[in-house]
Amino acid sequence: MFYREAGQFKTTYAADQALFPIRQDRYAMLAILAIAFVGVPLFSSNYWLTALLIPFLVFSLASLGLNILTGYAGQLSLGTAAFMAVGAVAAYNFQLRIPGMPVLLSFLLGGMSAALVGILFGLPSLRIKGFYLAVATLAAQFFIPWLVTKVGWFSNYSASGVITAQPIVILGMAFDTPQKKYLLVLAIVAVLALLAKNLVRSRIGRAWMAVRDMDVAAEVIGIRILRTKLVAFAVSSFYCGVAGALYAFAYLGSVEPDGFNLDLSFRILFMVIVGGVGSILGSFLGAAFITLMPIMIEVLLTGASHTFNLNLGPGVTSMVQLLVFGGLIIFFLIVEPHGLARLWQITKEKLRLWPFPH
Amino acid sequence: MTFFFEVLIGGLLAGVMYSLVALGFVLIYKASGVFNFAQGAMVFFAALTFVGLQEKFGLPFWGAFVLALAAMVVLGILTERIVLRPLVNQPQITLFMATIGLSFFIEGLAQLIWGTNVRRLDIGIKDEPIAAVLERFDIAISSFDLIAALVAGVLVTVLAVFFQVTRVGRALRAVADDHQAALAVGIPLKQIWAIVWSVAGFVALVAGLMWGGAQRRAVCTDVRRAEGVARAHPRRFRIRARRHRRRPDHRRAGKARRGLSRPVHRRRHRRLVRLHDGVAVPVDSARRLVRRKTN
Numbered sequence: 001m002f003y004r005e006a007g008q009f010k011t012t013y014a015a016d017q018a019l020f021p022i023r024q025d026r027y028a029m030l031a032i033l034a035i036a037f038v039g040v041p042l043f044s045s046n047y048w049l050t051a052l053l054i055p056f057l058v059f060s061l062a063s064l065g066l067n068i069l070t071g072y073a074g075q076l077s078l079g080t081a082a083f084m085a086v087g088a089v090a091a092y093n094f095q096l097r098i099p100g101m102p103v104l105l106s107f108l109l110g111g112m113s114a115a116l117v118g119i120l121f122g123l124p125s126l127r128i129k130g131f132y133l134a135v136a137t138l139a140a141q142f143f144i145p146w147l148v149t150k151v152g153w154f155s156n157y158s159a160s161g162v163i164t165a166q167p168i169v170i171l172g173m174a175f176d177t178p179q180k181k182y183l184l185v186l187a188i189v190a191v192l193a194l195l196a197k198n199l200v201r202s203r204i205g206r207a208w209m210a211v212r213d214m215d216v217a218a219e220v221i222g223i224r225i226l227r228t229k230l231v232a233f234a235v236s237s238f239y240c241g242v243a244g245a246l247y248a249f250a251y252l253g254s255v256e257p258d259g260f261n262l263d264l265s266f267r268i269l270f271m272v273i274v275g276g277v278g279s280i281l282g283s284f285l286g287a288a289f290i291t292l293m294p295i296m297i298e299v300l301l302t303g304a305s306h307t308f309n310l311n312l313g314p315g316v317t318s319m320v321q322l323l324v325f326g327g328l329i330i331f332f333l334i335v336e337p338h339g340l341a342r343l344w345q346i347t348k349e350k351l352r353l354w355p356f357p358h
Numbered sequence: 359m360t361f362f363f364e365v366l367i368g369g370l371l372a373g374v375m376y377s378l379v380a381l382g383f384v385l386i387y388k389a390s391g392v393f394n395f396a397q398g399a400m401v402f403f404a405a406l407t408f409v410g411l412q413e414k415f416g417l418p419f420w421g422a423f424v425l426a427l428a429a430m431v432v433l434g435i436l437t438e439r440i441v442l443r444p445l446v447n448q449p450q451i452t453l454f455m456a457t458i459g460l461s462f463f464i465e466g467l468a469q470l471i472w473g474t475n476v477r478r479l480d481i482g483i484k485d486e487p488i489a490a491v492l493e494r495f496d497i498a499i500s501s502f503d504l505i506a507a508l509v510a511g512v513l514v515t516v517l518a519v520f521f522q523v524t525r526v527g528r529a530l531r532a533v534a535d536d537h538q539a540a541l542a543v544g545i546p547l548k549q550i551w552a553i554v555w556s557v558a559g560f561v562a563l564v565a566g567l568m569w570g571g572a573q574r575r576a577v578c579t580d581v582r583r584a585e586g587v588a589r590a591h592p593r594r595f596r597i598r599a600r601r602h603r604r605r606p607d608h609r610r611a612g613k614a615r616r617g618l619s620r621p622v623h624r625r626r627h628r629r630l631v632r633l634h635d636g637v638a639v640p641v642d643s644a645r646r647l648v649r650r651k652t653n
Contacts, residue, residue: 076451130450131393266458273455322466329459334444337452 003351019197036186041179049178050251052292057185058246060287063271064196064280065239070269071278072200073232074212075125076133079140080240080268082121085260086114086144087241088163088248089154095166096156103168107188107245114241115234117144122233126226141262148257155257164254181250188246192239197280199235208232209278274332276341285340293328297321364497371503374510378565381513382558388521389530389554391537392442392453396461400559403468404430405566409479410472423563430559433464438552446537446547479570506568513564517557530554 008023010016020026040053066080091110094101117140124136148154149161156163168175168184175184199205207228210218219225248255267290275286301317336343379401386394407429411422441456491499521527532540533550541547 131454270455270458273451277451316470319466319470322462323470324466326459326462326464326466330441330456330463333448333452333456333459334441337445337448 001351001354001356003348019194033190036190037183041182046178049182052295054178054182054185054251056287056291057182057189058243058251059268059271059291060284061189061192061246062240062243063268063275063287064193064283065236065243066268067272067275067278067280067283068196068200068208068239069232069236070272071276071282072205072212073208073229073236075122075229075232076130077137077236078134078262078265078269079121079137079144081260081262081264082140082144083114083118083237083240084244084247084264085148085257086117086237087111087244088165088255088260089148089257090114090241091245092163092165092248093154093156103166103170103249107242107249110245111238111241114244115238118233118237118240119230122230122237125229125233138262141265145257145260160256161258162254162256163248165249165252168249175250185246185250188242192242193280193284196239200280204228204231212278270329274329274339276339279339279341281344282339282341285344289340293325294321297324360496363495364499367497367499368503371500371507374507375503375568378506378510378513378561378568381510381517382561382565385517385558385561386554388534390442390551391450391534392457393450394558395454395457396437396464397558397562399461399464399468400430400433400562401566401569403433403464403566404559404563405479405570406468406472408563408567409570423567426563427560430563431556434555434557434559435552437555438548442551442555443548479567502571506571509564509568513561517561526550526553 003022003024005022005024010021015021018026020029041049044053062080062084065083066077069075069077087107087110089110090113091106094106094109095103098106121137121140125133128136152158152161154163155161158164168181170184173180175181200208207218207223210221210223211225211228211232215225218228244260252259271286271290272283273286274289275284276282297320298317301320332339336346379397382397382400383394386392386397404426408422408426411417411425412419417425437460441460442453445453445456491497521531529540529545529550530553532543532545533547537547540550
């Protein structure tokens, strides 16, 4: 009953091709955006913004990037964090070396640098597939942080290799409070997500999916495999690069290259898998799940230990976090291998009729 | 020149240590096509269980070994029950992700049971240069590394024989080749997976003892490092039989089959035997299946 499209007639091609063809979706999306842009900065504390929402948005962007590559183009990658590192370091250097460089432009250029590196490490994808490609992208994962640490120029010869992001100033306005940073990140993520949503249903996106589903067949119908795969790597790395720049500039402030390690790559891969491979919405759901869950477990455990007067050691919380985290990943894979996005889709199907039997 | 040889031999022996962990990867990949990311965690779990048993209950070496082995077998069977069985026929990446989840789970579980303290793991082999070699050639080779290499060699040989000769080994290879076909010829997939995870648990225990012994402690990070290296290995150990499925005469055979010219049990029987001529799938089990069908 709540999700019925009955009575919604499409009279133009434009209406037929709309991003959200069903009215409920459109209104829900507008409501979510309104809440995110207006409600959240008004009512949430600094802790929520800096510790939860900004990382959630940054990771959403990164997993969106990985989802484009893995979910849509079918190329498994473990180098996500490395591409993020490229974006962060490049944006930092553009800010540092070129006086008067606009911050947004340096984010963009950071993303483009990441795209170039992504193309470079995407070249092996023409010959190898699946796990072996993942191992090849693993090379990026180990090479790039090493390079950034080794070559002092990248971090402006700071002793520890840590880069400290410059303050964000756009058109004379300083984005220094958590609220402003949050809004900036949200705006960037929203625009890029819209772009991705459109991209995956364009000619390029359909070519990606064709390559993913069967590369030989795609080649036969005239899709250029080389270009399609490399474009996927470039776009994906661009997203990851921008996410990396935001990670450094808006979230942490100062990052060390070793922070972009394999664990981060895996985290993002988790987000994609748990959220839903090959789904834009899934990237957001997965990022929310993986970012929020450890905190939820901690809150619940502390609450439980207070109410039941348990004396949990300091290590126990993190152990239980590991346990529940691993357990939930397995649980989700068993219950729904296509991730949270698919669960949501099923829910929507159910909501068409529910609560009436017919 | 002595330095060169010392580094060469030392490096080779260190590589053998890695191969101990890699062996576990290969086992599971070979038998189920699952890329088991949790192998490192299993090594960690095994070593920690061993040390924990020794410390808490004062068990002797073999007592702790047997009990830790039992724990690994239980872990393997539970993994099969809870994680793998519901995920049959899922794409490889899903299974891979499940093992990543499993690795988190095992790590958490191990530390929850045995605590997070860094522990001493002493298996009674001295980590000293062998005196005779040191005197004669002036090359320092750790006796521990040498014994670890020997253990690894023995393990590899035993497992190779196991896979080549025994009935279970053949069944394992058949499962690796094609789950469905193996099921159809009557290989009990569930049992096989439980077996292979238990064997991998055994390898993990040995690897954990060797690694922990070399480091004198059972710590997560060392094992984690091993994962990185072992990750690249499995390709070499893939069995050759896989290619047989793509041969054109099989495709023709498939078309003929669809023509319904032969009775059902007959067709199935012939197909599967031919399908697996590379791995020598037990014909008798195929026959048994046929008999069951016709009865």
